[in-house]
Structures are given as C-alpha cells and as structure tokens.
Amino acid sequence: MKAAVLYELNQPVVVEDIDMEGPKEGEVVVKVAATGVCHSCHHVVTGNIRYPLPVVLGDEGAGVVEEVGPGVTLVKPGDHVILSWVPSCGHCVYCTQGYPNLCLKARNSAPGRLFDGTTRFTKNGRPIHHFAWVASFAEYSVIPQESAIPIDKEIPLDKAALVGCSVTTGVCAVINTAQVRPGSSVVVFGAGGIGLNVIQGAVIAGAERIIAVDLLDTKLEMARQFGATHTINASEIEPIEVIQSLTDGLGADYAFEAIGTRVTFEQAVRAIRNRGKAIWIGVAPREPLAMEAGALGGEKMVMTSAYGSARPRVDMPRLLALYRAGVLKLDELITRTYQLEEVNDAFDHMLNGEVARGLIRF
Ligand SMILES: [Zn+2]
Ligand SMILES: [Zn+2]
Structure with a gap:
C-alpha cells in the first residue's frame, strides 16, 4: 500500500509502496478516506518535533474501519471513524478526571510505536514508525481501537478528517x-x-x-x-x-x-x-x-x-453536530485538495500561506 514516509530531516517526504501487517490485539485497520496537511507533520520534517525515523506522517484523518484485531469492542468493520491522536485508555488518573487528552498510557508509550512497542509498517523488513498513532498519510493505517472515534455515516469523511486535529485543537x-x-x-x-x-x-x-x-x-x-x-x-x-x-x-x-x-x-x-x-x-x-x-x-x-482539552469521544461528534447545524465551517477550511503524491507541494502551500487547509484525498 502507498504511504508518505519521512526518512531524513529537512528532506522531501517519499511516497512509495510499503508493507503493512494486520491488526494485533486491540488494534484496528482503517482505510483512510482523507487526511489534512497539518503543521505538526512539518515540525517533524524540520526536527522541531523530535520523532523516530523513518515515519509515516499524517495526524488528521478519517476513514472506514476495514478490519479489527482480537479483543476490539469499540468499533466494527464498516464504521466511519475520525482518527484521534490521543488513544485515551479511559482509566488512568487523567482519563478518570475527564481529561483524556492528557491520558498517561498514551503519553508514556514509546513514540511512533503501537502499544505493544512495535510498528505495523515495514519497508524491505525495516520498521517504519507511525506518526502520532494516526499515520494517515497512507492508504491504510493500523491504530489502537481507542484512536478510532465513531461518527455518523452521513458526515462526509473528507470534512470529518479535519476534526481529527486542527478543528478540535x-x-x-x-x-x-x-x-x-x-x-x-x-x-x-x-x-x-x-x-x-x-x-x-x-x-x-x-x-x-x-x-x-x-x-x-x-x-x-x-x-x-x-x-x-x-x-x-x-x-x-x-x-x-x-x-x-x-x-x-x-x-x-x-x-x-x-x-x-x-x-x-x-x-x-x-x-x-x-x-x-x-x-x-x-x-x-x-x-x-x-x-x-x-x-x-x-x-x-x-x-x-493540548488537543483543545478535548474528550474526543464527546467533543468530535459534538463538533460534527455543529457542522450539520451550519454553525461550524468545515467546507470553507478546505481550500485545496491533493493526491498523496503531491504531499510535498501541500507542505509548501501551507508554509507560504496559500491555503486555509490542504486536504489529501484517497
Ligand atoms: Zn495536527
Ligand atoms: Zn488514560
């Protein structure tokens, strides 16, 4: 499957075929429908956010659940989901106090890896990391079930994608x-x-x-x-x-x-x-x-x-309700759409202020 991988700091992102393993315990495969182009990913490119390389970038996506691993109870195949970059555990000290955006389990986990400490992406046998749990610059991504926020199927997925990061933040x-x-x-x-x-x-x-x-x-x-x-x-x-x-x-x-x-x-x-x-x-x-x-x-x-102090399971559906009510603007945010191959152009347009939000559609 095709993905956009950053191999070296301050170098263009490489769009290429990589290998993806199926979901393990508690994990979900999502067929990504659309992903916004966020400044956080560019911070990884410049090294301003330190992250293990190589990495599949993308932190603002939505898609359809394709497959679920053992023990998954929160979503099922066919569900439409926003990808949350905080897979809140629901029972750490912050989750129980109502601040799942600060979830300790998510924060204490090794960056770029899933909860079992490994990655599902490889190229020629070499592991490729997942950016911010989401890794949505790819046709498919494997995420913890806690990062899959179910949404109403009537909401267009390209609009919903933006709620995964910039709108919520x-x-x-x-x-x-x-x-x-x-x-x-x-x-x-x-x-x-x-x-x-x-x-x-x-x-x-x-x-x-x-x-x-x-x-x-x-x-x-x-x-x-x-x-x-x-x-x-x-x-x-x-x-x-x-x-x-x-x-x-x-x-x-x-x-x-x-x-x-x-x-x-x-x-x-x-x-x-x-x-x-x-x-x-x-x-x-x-x-x-x-x-x-x-x-x-x-x-x-x-x-x-951090993430707008959001409780993704509460706030993301609420934001989409505001969109449906005509109160929240999502369509207007998307000023330009791209193919995955154009991801480096999308970064350039973001940096020179040409776009409100660039969106990659699959
Ligand atoms: Zn972001
Ligand atoms: Zn937690």
Missing part, C-alpha cells in the same frame, strides 16, 4: 480550555489551520471582538471570512498597541497563540488585560522566553492547550 481550545464567555474580546496570533479554528470557536462562544494577527494579508483575509472583526498585519505595525486601542486600553480578555514562536508566546501575554488568559496552543519554541515574571502581574493567567 482550535475550537476546543476556546470552548474547553479557555472557556471564553459571551461578549468578551479575543486575540488570535496566527491565522493558519489552528488560528482560523480559534476564530470560529470564538464566534461560536459569542466573543464580541475577535482580533486576528498574522504576517500575511492572504491569511488575514481568511480570518475575516471565519469571523475576525479586526485584523492586524504584524509585519507592518506593532500589534500590542493596536490591540490595546481596540480593547479600551486594557488588553483582551483572551489571547490565543497559534503559531509556536517565542515572540508570539510573549505577545500573547502582553496582549491580555488583568485577569485575562493567554492560551499557548502552538508547539513550544525550543528557546527560553525573555519575559519578566512581572509581565503576569494583575492576576494574568497563562495556560497551554
């Missing part, structure tokens, strides 16, 4: 992590795949003012389409002063960082008012911050958000 960071209140002011640093979903989450939460900050006018135009009330091009103007002037000189109630740079992590803190919340969603930069502790004076709060 962005919308649920607003609704679950920050718990944005109606009438509040929200700033979003970065109007890419995550940032646009923060914006539509803020619309759903009833934010009065939604200020998008980016360096590219093309992305700021998309931000307005998704509900930003104000946009700031930070390559032309210092954003913090503008944010102050748009929020009665106080700063915003909430600032979401959706890029993953030191500068924007710090700007998110400087953008909030007293008692405000800065929510860091982007992959943490590998350099120390240059903030003084006093920057948090006035009871400011900083939170990180």
